[in-house]
Amino acid sequence: MNSDVLIESVSLRNSYTSRVDVLNKVKGLSLLPDNENVSMEMAGEYYEVPKQTINSLIFDNREELENDGLKVMSGNELIFFKELGVIGKNSSSFTVIPRRALLRIGMLLRDSLVARAVRDYLLDTEDSQPKQLSQSELIAYLAQKNVEHERAEAERKRADAERDRRLNDMEEKWEDTIEVMALNPGEDWRKETTAILNKIAQGRGGGEAYQGVRNESYELLTSRFGPRLEVRKQNMQGRMLREGATPSKVENLSKLDVIAADRRLINDYITVVKDMAIKYNVKLGGR
Structure with missing residues (x-):
């Protein structure tokens, strides 16, 4: 003692x-x-x-x-x-x-x-x-x-220094979480969600990981909130053709464009990307 x-x-x-x-x-x-x-x-x-x-x-x-x-x-x-x-x-x-x-x-x-x-x-x-x-x-x-x-x-x-280091790590993670949770369906939601997904992909080595991470976000959106993005995409492409859109514009339509056309889907997609950012410990703001 x-x-x-x-x-x-x-x-x-x-x-x-x-x-x-x-x-x-x-x-x-x-x-x-x-x-x-x-x-x-x-x-x-x-x-x-x-x-x-x-x-x-x-x-x-x-x-x-x-x-x-x-x-x-x-x-x-x-x-x-x-x-x-x-x-x-x-x-x-x-x-x-x-x-x-x-x-x-x-x-x-x-x-x-x-x-x-x-x-x-x-x-x-x-x-x-x-x-x-x-x-x-x-x-x-x-x-x-x-x-x-x-x-x-x-x-x-030594124990105090280790405790302080862990507290600093926790504070940084909390700050990152606060920054992620601040995302909202504003004008920059596409840019901000893409930045998060790119960070995740960079952590996996880049290259083919970018498309893989994007597809993961779409799959999570479907599993959690139910929208069949591929079906919606095809329906939108049909409407665009009927409305006289050029074939190249129709061809270039993405699932992200499908999400952008529905306010509720934007909110749901932001929720999914936030969860991915927290799960994969994404650091924003250049940290």
């Missing part, structure tokens, strides 16, 4: 607050003369961070820490510490942090190698460090944990 889970989980932190023995196992702990508490300065020295860092953490997590005994003393409560010279005679308040609260600070503090060692120690089920660490052992232990942390961070960054 990654020890940073303690930073995120209140319930998990609560389950470890009795393990104050860990503090001395990781690093020698100095206490105030009452032999129960430390000051914010002492907490900062233990975790090797500035006092302001401890102050900010207390501000953000005051309820938890007060439940562990953290207290801001004032009035007569200060006399004991004033007489011992711990605080100045004119001090109006003094924050005391018992070991339980100090341990919780270690479970919350991100930017401290000592705090990370405390969290690792708490979650070390084999208790592989049963004695207090010497200075050299602590340095080696923290160095090892730092390497593990850097590896985990590198893996997280």
